[in-house]
Amino acid sequence: MKTINCREAGFDCDVIVKGESEEEVLQNGMEHAKRDHNMKEEDITPEMKEKIKSIIRSS
Numbered sequence: 808m809k810t811i812n813c814r815e816a817g818f819d820c821d822v823i824v825k826g827e828s829e830e831e832v833l834q835n836g837m838e839h840a841k842r843d844h845n846m847k848e849e850d851i852t853p854e855m856k857e858k859i860k861s862i863i864r865s866s
């Protein structure tokens with residue numbers, strides 16, 4: 808199981824995004840950011856994805 812702590816991604820948010828793989832948790836994180844943080848597709852830059860990847864935890 809892979810998780811992303813949304814707060815570590817820079818949001819004031821306690822959601823823990825989960826996925827079975829790095830790919831899936833990233834995808835779920837993007838969906839969460841769009842749905843709950845009003846992020847648009849174009850706001851999600853390659854740099855942001857790299858940052859998010861760096862805070863993915865495995866459990």
Ligand SMILES: [Zn+2]
Nearest residue numbers: 813818820822
């Ligand atoms: Zn969040």
